[in-house]
Amino acid sequence: KAGVTQTPRYLIKTRGQQVTLSCSPISGHRSVSWYQQTPGQGLQFLFEYFSETQRNKGNFPGRFSGRQFSNSRSEMNVSTLELGDSALYLCASSEGPGQPQHFGDGTRLSIL
Amino acid sequence: AQSVTQPDIHITVSEGASLELRCNYSYGATPYLFWYVQSPGQGLQLLLKYFSGDTLVQGIKGFEAEFKRSQSSFNLRKPSVHWSDAAEYFCAVGGNFGNEKLTFGTGTRLTIIP
Numbered sequence: 001k002a003g004v005t006q007t008p009r010y011l012i013k014t015r016g017q018q019v020t021l022s023c024s025p026i027s028g029h030r031s032v033s034w035y036q037q038t039p040g041q042g043l044q045f046l047f048e049y050f051s052e053t054q055r056n057k058g059n060f061p062g063r064f065s066g067r068q069f070s071n072s073r074s075e076m077n078v079s080t081l082e083l084g085d086s087a088l089y090l091c092a093s094s095e096g097p098g099q100p101q102h103f104g105d106g107t108r109l110s111i112l
Numbered sequence: 113a114q115s116v117t118q119p120d121i122h123i124t125v126s127e128g129a130s131l132e133l134r135c136n137y138s139y140g141a142t143p144y145l146f147w148y149v150q151s152p153g154q155g156l157q158l159l160l161k162y163f164s165g166d167t168l169v170q171g172i173k174g175f176e177a178e179f180k181r182s183q184s185s186f187n188l189r190k191p192s193v194h195w196s197d198a199a200e201y202f203c204a205v206g207g208n209f210g211n212e213k214l215t216f217g218t219g220t221r222l223t224i225i226p
Contacts, residue, residue, distance in 0.1 A: 033212060045213045101212075106154075
């Protein structure tokens with residue numbers, strides 16, 4: 001089986017712009033979670049989707065949003081980008097509740 | 113609230129030596145526990161998981177971990193490290209029914225010396 005695929009791998013944006021990141025989960029996995037990784041804050045949970053419904057949300061501002069499609073693919077959007085949004089954004093998928101999460105290689109977002 | 117503490121930020125061991133990475137957790141119920149490894153520029157790879165049952169769990173790449181409820185610990189061990197084990201290791205709690213959020217520790221960077 002192919003692993004979790006995230007696109008693009010690298011992205012450079014400027015302050016005030018918006019960005020959309022994409023995640024294709026492992027085939028058959030219905031749960032998709034997003035995490036932000038920074039040197040200062042470490043790995044932080046953004047949100048989790050299951051069957052197109054957001055079930056859990058972390059402590060991030062409303063500028064961070066996401067959605068999941070009927071084929072389980074997920075997108076994450078960040079609006080009005082700030083310098084502090086520079087990070088590695090990781091997507092993880094699992095078969096469902098209680099199953100381990102498998103991560104993609106991430107999208108490295110740099111804000112200038 | 114759930115939390116994970118990895119007290120060692122950086123550990124250096126010689127190739128062939130044994131390894132133990134420490135992890136302490138705080139969780140209100142029976143925890144689901146995980147160890148992940150991250151190489152530079154890569155995502156996280158699952159090494160092993162504990163859901164229930166036998167408290168000594170085996171993972172990939174020769175790693176094992178022991179769940180000790182009385183000490184709220186889930187330490188990762190390997191009897192003999194290889195140069196390819198150099199990476200950052202993360203302990204995580206959560207991901208169980210109704211709480212799919214994973215809470216991670218701050219990570220332990222492992223350096224291997226010849």
